[in-house]
Amino acid sequence: MGKVPLDKAAPQQAVAGPPAVRASDADRDRIADILREALAEGRIDAEEHAERIDAVYRAKTLAELEPLIGDLPAGQRYAAPAASPAVGVGPRSAGVRAAGHGIQVAGAKNVVAVLSGANRQGRWRVGAKINAVAVCGGVELDLTEAIFEQQQVVINATAICGGIEIKVPENVTLRSAGSGVMGGFDVREIESTEPGAPVITVQGVAIWGGVDAKVVRGKRIRDLRDA
Numbered sequence: 188m189g190k191v192p193l194d195k196a197a198p199q200q201a202v203a204g205p206p207a208v209r210a211s212d213a214d215r216d217r218i219a220d221i222l223r224e225a226l227a228e229g230r231i232d233a234e235e236h237a238e239r240i241d242a243v244y245r246a247k248t249l250a251e252l253e254p255l256i257g258d259l260p261a262g263q264r265y266a267a268p269a270a271s272p273a274v275g276v277g278p279r280s281a282g283v284r285a286a287g288h289g290i291q292v293a294g295a296k297n298v299v300a301v302l303s304g305a306n307r308q309g310r311w312r313v314g315a316k317i318n319a320v321a322v323c324g325g326v327e328l329d330l331t332e333a334i335f336e337q338q339q340v341v342i343n344a345t346a347i348c349g350g351i352e353i354k355v356p357e358n359v360t361l362r363s364a365g366s367g368v369m370g371g372f373d374v375r376e377i378e379s380t381e382p383g384a385p386v387i388t389v390q391g392v393a394i395w396g397g398v399d400a401k402v403v404r405g406k407r408i409r410d411l412r413d414a
Contacts, residue, residue: 207248212297216318218243218252219343221261226368226392230259233368233394237347241322244299300324300349310334317342321349321396328353330387331406340387346370346396353400355387356408364390365398374400384408 219240226236239255246252256262296313298305299320308329315337319326328342331354344351344365353374355361358381363374370393379386385408389400 207250210246210249210252214249214252215243215246215297216316216343218255219318219345221256221259223343223345223392224261225256225259227366233392236392237322237394240320240345240347241301244297244301244320244322298326298328300326308332312336313340315340319344319351319353319391321346321351323348325349326351330355330359331403333408335385335408338383338385340385342387342389342391342400344372344389344391344393344398344400346391346393346398348394349396351393351396351398353389353398354403354406355400356406357402357404358407359384359402360386361400361402362386362388363400364388365392367393367398369395371397371399373398375402377402 222231222236222239222243225231226233231239242255243252246255253262296316297318297320298307299318299322301320301322302324304325304327305321306327306329308327310332311334313330313333313335317328317340319328319342326346326349328351342353344353357377358379359377360379361374361377363372363376365372365374372391372393374389387400389398391398
């Protein structure tokens with residue numbers, strides 16, 4: 188019996204590629220910020236922004252995120268950052284910086300409703316940043332009994348064919364940095380007279396949807412030092 192050629196002796200094993208890198212909440216936040224900038228600059232339209240934001244919060248890996256900004260200037264220089272050491276969760280641990288349109292903050296809590304509803308209420312801890320995304324769904328953020336871990340709080344609100352409702356205590360400062368595109372972005376601004384009171388900035392966009400932020404009279408925040 189003749190010898191079987193080596194290349195036919197057994198099926199060749201496929202060369203395994205590197206495993207897909209899972210995306211973190213920080214990775215999704217970074218892509219969402221880039222898309223928000225692109226919408227504000229007119230690089231993408233409202234419909235494209237809606238489609239891409241939906242894809243951002245569905246993405247599981249970095250390979251799924253990168254194409255979403257591949258045709259944008261920021262996408263040409265995007266690279267996943269190296270893992271950073273853990274930081275404390277004390278009242279002043281999160282970094283806040285101004286950049287472009289709105290405020291960017293390190294670390295975030297995500298509240299996402301896609302064809303569904305999501306809410307946060309009661310005695311829950313509020314950090315420096317909250318990402319609220321409603322895509323054909325509804326999000327309710329009730330901060331009237333919340334424990335504030337930071338004095339400066341940024342809420343990134345993205346409502347696409349959906350609604351986001353935000354309730355805050357009457358003794359905080361509430362500011363708006365968002366806009367509506369065929370939708371409503373209604374933030375009833377107030378300035379607190381109490382020193383050290385939390386400052387809540389609601390920024391983002393409402394596309395064929397609505398963002399509504401208002402004070403609930405009779406609800407007052409506890410001392411920030413109680414956090």
